[in-house]
Amino acid sequence: MTELFLTVFGIAVNTAAVAYVATRLLDVRYTLWRLFVVSVCGYTAVQYGLLPALLRPFEHREPTSDEVAPVLALWCLVLVCAPVIAMILLVIWEAVVPTGAVPPVRTWFKGLRTRVRRTRRYLQILAIAARHGLTGLLRGRSQAAQDAEMARALRRALDDAGVTFVKLGQILSTRRDLLPAAYIAELSKLQDQAAPVPGSSAMRVVEAAAGAPIDEVFAHFDAEPLAAASIAQVHTAVLHGGEAVVVKVRRPGAKATVERDLDIIRRLARSLDRHTSWGRSMDVLGLADGFAEALREEVDFTVEARNLAQVAAAHDRRRSEVRVPRPHTDLSDEQVLVMERLPGVPLASAPLRERGLEGRDVAAALLREMFDEIMADGIFHADPHPGNLMLLDDDRIGLIDYGSVGRLDRELRASFEAILQAVDRQDGPALADALVGVSTRPDELDQVGFERALGSFMARHLVPGAAPGIRMFTELFRIIARHRIVIPPELAAVFRALATLEGCLTAIDPRFDLIAEARDIGQRYAERRLRPAAVQDLVLEEVADLLPVLRKLPRRFDRLLTAAESGQLSVNFRLFGKAEDRRTVTAWLHQTLLTVLAAASGIMAVMLLGNQNGPALTESLTLYEFFGLSLLLIASVMALRVLADIFTKKGRPD
Structure with missing residues (x-):
């Protein structure tokens, strides 16, 4: 037993030594499993291969005194071969199966049930795609991208796949810069509807959020939902103070379903990016990441409550005529959102003429509100589709569903204003500079070609009498994408929101001149910035930014003069500063x-x-x-x- 223990101990020590030497020589950290396998192989090859071959001539005799030193030197050389063999195996293993390509052994059975559910869902999605004939699109057949039948098949497949994929289709229906018109038309038909959750289940969720029985919170709570979607359903209620509210309740299991499907969408996006040229050109990985972030915010109602509070405060600050519902944060949490109920009807179906309203005036007020949110507030409604617009009983406009908002800081707002001014002057080079100034400039940009393309675009679509539409926004995005200009996501959200709003404005008044109205709004902003009070505020802001630098200038100038006078002035130049x-x-x-x-x-x-x-x-x-x-x-x-x-x-x- 003692001899066996010593033998095992000796093998373990030698194997550990081989692993340590191989790791130190390669200067790369590998998993213990890999080190164990290659070290055992290296030790075995030396112990049972090279050493017996070296000592074979001395099986039946002792080495002479002249042979001891050479044999000892060869023995040391053979021992060095063990870590070298381990290094060879490590490098080959890393080349064939890179580190991280296979999950660690300790995680193979961890979360097995979750992986089984994800695999089952993944196979279900692939079966839906195959049933609707989308396998060719997944394999990269670019000619299908222009097929109207393929667009219908994609819409049906997304509808069958459920909540997350319906939301994805709705987002893609606003990306006129990425998809052909046939796809935009089909995906716009997707409706996020679902069977309602029983009222008793919804009431239990509301009671948990409020921390009190439903009768203590509300004077009346309608158990029948006003509307039911795949993520949440909406109930009407009345507080004890008499205020009418709506209660948005998240469906049980919605968050888990979204997370599971987002993982599948990420995997599909990675596959499309790897195997299709159109997937790489559309940056499907970036789209998937942006969609995942937006949908996670939509599932968490605390985000929408915070957005509503911030937008309401901004509206109060500038005394906006457009109303947004006020949230009751004390009654809300991640699963429940209680907010003010705006009395009115959907703007798309509102009888404007019967109420003495002109479509052009309503459309202009809506466009001004969008620009005010973008330029003045820096936080704006990112999805102003007809379902989120209302005409209230007092003839004011109401905006609902702020689960998705865009945000612009001061620098991006200034850049957007520069874009508007360039469009107003029909200045192609200025528009090109404004777009390049806020984007990641490509290594090789055809500046002249980009300026000419933008100038031609403005000459076709931004002249008096031109009718803006889907084609205008699509062409602008195509020009930007063709010259590999990467617009910041925040600014891209502005363009998408305006493109979405354009359809609403046209539905309100088919003769509404979006370009002329946008120019008027841009000129008002420019005039507002030239007012004495605005100029004074701008100067004060710039001076406040410069004051710390101005305070340090005399001291630094004195140091320079002192160093020059004493002959100690030197210049340090570092070739690689980072x-x-x-x-x-x-x-x-x-x-x-x-x-x-x-x-x-x-x-x-x-x-x-x-x-x-x-x-x-x-x-x-x-x-x-x-x-x-x-x-x-x-x-x-x-x-x-x-x-x-x-x-x-x-x-x-x-």
Whole structure:
């Protein structure tokens, strides 16, 4: 038993030593499972392969005194082969199966039930896609992208797939910059409807949020929902003070369903990005991430309550005529949102003429409100479709459903105003500069071509008498995408909101001149910025920003004069100012140096191995050949180090 223990202990120590040496030489951290496998292989190859072959001549006799030193040297050389063999196996393993490609063994059975449910749902989605003939689209058949029948099939498939995919289709229906008109028309037909949850279940959720029985919170609560969608349903209620409210209740299991489907959408987006050219050109990964973020906010009602409170405060600050519902945050939580009920009817079906209202005036007021939210408030309704617009009983406009909002900081608002001014002047170069100034400039931008394309666009769509429509927004986005201009998501949300609003304005008044009205609004903002009070505020803001710098200037100027007077004035120049750049260049130099040294050592090893002359160490090995074998091992270690850097993220310069 003692001998067995010592044997196992010796094998464990030798295996650990091999793993430690291999890891240190490669300077890369691997999983314990990989290190264990390759170390055992390296130790076994040496212990039961190379060492027996080395000692075979001395099986029946003892080495002479002249043979002891050579055999000891060869024995040390053979022992070095164990970590080298382990290094070779590690590099091959990393090249074939990169680290992270397979989940760790300890996680194989963790969350098995979740993975089974996700796989079942994934297969269900693939079955729906196959049933509607979408497998060709997933395989990258770009010609299907212009097929109206394929657009109808996509709409039916998304409808069958459920809540998350219906929401995805609704979002895509506003992306006229990405999809052809046939797809936009079909996806716009998606309706987010579902069977209502029983009123008793909804009431229990409301009681949990309010922390009190339903009768103590509300004077009246209608158990029958006013509307039911796949994420939430809406009930009407009256508070004890007499205020009419609506109660938005999240459906049980909606959050888990959304999270599961978002994971599947991310996987599908990754597959499309990897296997289709149109998926990469549309940046489906970015779309999936943006959609996931927006939908998670929509599921969490605390986000909508915060948005409503912020928008209401902004409206009060500028005394807006457009109303938004006020939230009751003390009665709301992540699953329940209680807010003011706005009395009115949907704006799309409102009898404007019967109430003495002109469609043009209503459309102009709605457009002014959108620009006020964008330019003055910096927070705006990101989805102003007809279902979110109301005409109230007092003839004012009401905006509801602020689950999705856009936000612009001061710099982006100034950039958007510069875009409006360039459009108003029909100035193609100024519009190009404004768009490039807020975007990630591509490495190779055809500035002249971009300016001409924008000038041609404005000459076709932004002249008096031109009728703006879907084609105008689609063409603008195509120009931006063709020149690889990446607009910030916040500003892209502005364009999408205006594109969505354009359809509502046309429905209110088919003769509404969006371009002329937008120009008038832009001129008002420009005039407002030129008023004495506005100029004074701007100057005060700039001076406040400059004051810290101005305070430091005299002291720094005095230091410069003192250094110049004493002859100590110097200039420091650093070629690579960023630490990341220095690390990248250092990694390249290390790889280049190791490659050169490995090649030189390998050439010298081959030359020495081919030299049969020199002092004999054994009957079959000379001293030069021993040096050649040693150099060959050294060359192998350096070459493996370079390959390890290449096959792992550590060695990939960003």
